Amino acid sequence: MQRVFRIGQIVPSSNTTMETEIPAMLGAHALVHGTRFTFHSSRMRMKTVKKEELAAMDSESDRCAIELSDARVDVLGYACLVAIMSIGKSYHRISQERLHGRTVENGAPAPVVTSAGALVDALHVIKAKRVAVVAPYMKPLTQLVIDYIEQEGVKVTDSRALEIPDNIQVGRHDPARLPGIVAAMNVKDADAVVLSACVQMPSLPSIAEVEARTGKPVITAAVATTYAMLRALNLSTRVPGAGALLSGAFDDQAIAPRAASVHA
Structure with a gap:
């Protein structure tokens, strides 16, 4: 069987x-x-x-x-x-x-x-020292995420806090918006892009597009x-x-x- x-x-x-x-x-x-x-x-x-x-x-x-x-x-x-x-x-x-x-x-x-552990471990697996991060959280929580990642030895070079407090609405965020959000960020000095620092914010359909646009490996929490x-x-x-x-x-x-x- x-x-x-x-x-x-x-x-x-x-x-x-x-x-x-x-x-x-x-x-x-x-x-x-x-x-x-x-x-x-x-x-x-x-x-x-x-x-x-x-x-x-x-x-x-x-x-x-x-x-x-x-x-x-x-x-x-x-x-x-x-x-x-x-x-x-x-x-x-x-x-x-x-x-x-x-x-x-x-x-x-x-x-x-x-x-959380999977994300920081993954950044070490791909040998990323500097990353750009997209998160759906309010700015204070996003800063806690940035601090945590940096405490694990990875520098956050740029970030976007989408400031969506309602977790249901986080799950309804259109992943098709993510490539445009990343396009407005400075990812030049980043080794990788964390497209969604949240397992609730959908991102899977946009990973390939963001990798193609940026030339960087793209990781999400999921x-x-x-x-x-x-x-x-x-x-x-x-x-x-x-x-x-x-x-x-x-x-x-x-x-x-x-x-x-x-x-x-």
Whole structure:
């Protein structure tokens, strides 16, 4: 019987994009590699993208990890970059270790990927030292994201805060607008473009166009999360149409993952 990989997603209650873009990329992976995936989510309550609400939401992530480990998922993805980055320096490492611990305690160990950790790790994988960043957040939260990225050793050379406070509206932002937004930025000195520093802001349809226009590798939080999940599952990271990171060129450059179980 063909093996099936179970993808667990810890998702803000108002998020609508994590469960569309990541399945789309893994669906493309399945067409190329013959893999099979199923998708399973647990939700944390969040409607407005502000620091206090993000912190309250994060407190629900332990419950979500336990619920998903009940389903014996092979990897868990925490789908809110700004929630992690707004809490403090290196918090993605603390969160990943704690949530992995919840799965161990529940008798179903699984690696945990956060979109925040996946993004900063991806920038190191492609050896980007300087990046331009597009984020949907209000300016103070965007600055926290910039500070977090820079604390991880990557300089942000230019950024755009789209200032969309309602998370539902973030998910409705037209990705066709992103190439124009990037065109108005100074990306000359950047090694890469972070087209969406948010798994809720749709960006997948515009990645190829922005790469073609800028001549730079383009990464999004969702692309980085997909890359990290594939590495955790010891699968090829070649996914058509998802940009340089998922070209397959970086299969051997990720941090060594924990072993993941596989279900038939």
